Amino acid sequence: MQTRTLGKSGLEVSALGFGCMGLNHAYGTPLPKQDAIALLRQAVEAGVTFFDTAEVYGPLTNEELVGEALAPLRDQVVIATKFGFDIDLQTGARSGGVNSRPEHIKAVAEASLKRLKTDRIDLFYQHRVDPDVPMEDVAGAVRDLIAEGKVRHFGLSEASAASIRRAHAVQPVAALQSEYSLWWREPENEILPLLEELGIGFVPFSPLGAGFLTGKVDQHTQFESTDFRTMVPRFAPEALAANMALVDLVRSVAARKNATPAQVALAWLLAGKPWIVPIPGTTKLHRLDENLGAVDVELTAQDLCEIDEAASHLTLKGARLPESALKMTGL
Numbered sequence: 001m002q003t004r005t006l007g008k009s010g011l012e013v014s015a016l017g018f019g020c021m022g023l024n025h026a027y028g029t030p031l032p033k034q035d036a037i038a039l040l041r042q043a044v045e046a047g048v049t050f051f052d053t054a055e056v057y058g059p060l061t062n063e064e065l066v067g068e069a070l071a072p073l074r075d076q077v078v079i080a081t082k083f084g085f086d087i088d089l090q091t092g093a094r095s096g097g098v099n100s101r102p103e104h105i106k107a108v109a110e111a112s113l114k115r116l117k118t119d120r121i122d123l124f125y126q127h128r129v130d131p132d133v134p135m136e137d138v139a140g141a142v143r144d145l146i147a148e149g150k151v152r153h154f155g156l157s158e159a160s161a162a163s164i165r166r167a168h169a170v171q172p173v174a175a176l177q178s179e180y181s182l183w184w185r186e187p188e189n190e191i192l193p194l195l196e197e198l199g200i201g202f203v204p205f206s207p208l209g210a211g212f213l214t215g216k217v218d219q220h221t222q223f224e225s226t227d228f229r230t231m232v233p234r235f236a237p238e239a240l241a242a243n244m245a246l247v248d249l250v251r252s253v254a255a256r257k258n259a260t261p262a263q264v265a266l267a268w269l270l271a272g273k274p275w276i277v278p279i280p281g282t283t284k285l286h287r288l289d290e291n292l293g294a295v296d297v298e299l300t301a302q303d304l305c306e307i308d309e310a311a312s313h314l315t316l317k318g319a320r321l322p323e324s325a326l327k328m329t330g331l
Contacts, residue, residue, distance in 0.1 A: 001047025002295050006201025007275050009174035011123065011153050013078050015270060015295050017050030018043050018288075019205060019281035020066050025057040028224035031283045033065060040069035042285060044076060046292055052177075052203070052279045054082035054127055055112055059092035067116035074118055080177075080203075081116065082157060083108040084127035100130035102141035109145050121145075125155035125177055126167075135163050139170035146171070155203075161194045173200050177279075180204035182213060182265055182311065183234075183246060184320050196273070204269055207278035212240070213265040215247050234318025242317040249310050259297045262287075266294035271304060 002015040018040070024030035031039070040051065053066045063081060070077050086099035089111040112121060124145065126138055145151040153174035156164060167173055176195060180187045181204060195202050210229055211217050219237040229235040234243065250261040257264060262280075269278045280291045299307075 001049075001292070003049070004201075004274060004277050006123075006153075006175045006203070006277065007195065008199030009153055009172070009201060011078065011174050011201070013050035013277055014048045015277060016048065016266065016292060017052055017080075017203065017277055017279035018048050019279040020051055020053045020062055021057045022281040023062065023283060024065060025062055026228040027283075028227040036065055036283070037069040039283065039285060039288065040066065041073065043288055044070070044073050046288065048292070049076060050078045050080070050277060050279070052080045052205075053116075054125075055087055055089075055108060055115075056082070056085045056094070056127065059087055059094060060089075060115060061092075063112055063115035067118065071117040078122040079116060079118065080123035080125060080155065080175075081112050081121055082125040082127035082155075083112075084125075084130065084157075098128050098130045098132075100126055100133045100138045100141075102133075102137055102144075105138065105141040106145065109150055113150060120149060121151045123153045123155050123174060124151045125157045125175075126159070127157050129156075129159050129163050135166040136170050139167040139173075143171040157205075161190050164191075164194060164198070164200070168198055168200070173198070175201040175203050175277075177203040177205055179206045179320060180269065181207050181209050182250065182268055182307075183209035183243070183316065192273070195275070201275045201277065202273065204276065204278045207269050207280050208262055208265055210235070212243070213247065213250055213261060215251055215261040218244060218247075231322050232318070232320070233322070234316075234320055236318060239318030242315070245314050246311065246316065249307065249314070253299075253303065253307060257297055257299075257303075259293070260290055262290055263294040263297045264299070266291060267297035267299050268304070268307065270294065271299045 004015050005012050023036040053062050083105050086095040086097045142154040154171050155175045157177040219241040223230050254261045254264045
């Protein structure tokens with residue numbers, strides 16, 4: 001597995017990480033615990049060293065799962081988790097809002113360390129910007145945790161350019177995690193140039209468009225009632241039908257490259273910048289193997305130009321998140 005460094009942080013990770021959320025949160029029926037543990041360990045065997053979780057996934061249980069799976073392999077991996085929602089740290093009950101008060105951040109860190117069965121969090125993201133807490137206070141709290149050795153690196157998620165600058169001025173930000181894919185390219189406008197300027201790595205979540213760019217989802221797909229995509233406007237049948245033109249584009253490139261659509265979608269991200277590290281998730285070993293094959297798919301400058309040209313003529317339909325969730329993005 002190739003490795004990449006997240007910006008100027010010195011944090012080296014596998015070129016593709018593993019987004020752990022879908023193992024037991026947001027995508028319908030959870031994978032049985034022992035199967036999920038086995039899959040995570042198989043990912044490590046395949047060369048993945050970067051694993052992404054959060055207290056809100058479950059809530060709490062995703063961290064427990066990741067901790068149990070990776071504890072025997074702890075020194076071989078980089079574990080990222082997140083704070084920022086108003087969650088009861090014992091029960092997992094949510095108030096529905098955000099909470100990045102410094103005392104809460106530190107309490108979350110202690111609780112996450114226990115669930116993850118570790119003595120340090122490699123990358124600690126603010127999951128969503130808290131409009132009631134200055135970014136300087138957030139960064140200062142994480143700086144304290146770094147000084148104590150409980151956290152190694154500071155990250156932000158779905159933060160605006162202004163928020164990133166303010167936080168970075170207090171405690172260097174190692175990585176930003178936000179949605180980015182051929183289906184959602186908004187970060188190109190302002191965020192990617194800022195990250196390059198400041199030397200911050202980028203970790204795209206939903207790099208496969210929550211499964212859409214794999215070509216396995218269309219307007220006839222029936223999601224489980226507990227799958228978050230049932231609430232997402234761009235996954236409504238009429239939006240999916242309109243957006244299939246993008247999948248057709250990816251399929252055409254995949255055919256030329258003897259690759260799958262998922263591999264092309266991931267290779268497109270990897271070709272963007274050497275400090276971009278996508279974190280696709282899966283519950284299936286064969287999909288893990290397929291995703292990791294993306295590192296061997298070479299998209300030339302001409303390929304990238306052709307993709308951009310063709311994509312520029314497409315009109316994509318549907319918001320990427322429900323309105324209630326968009327209000328928490330910090331953008």
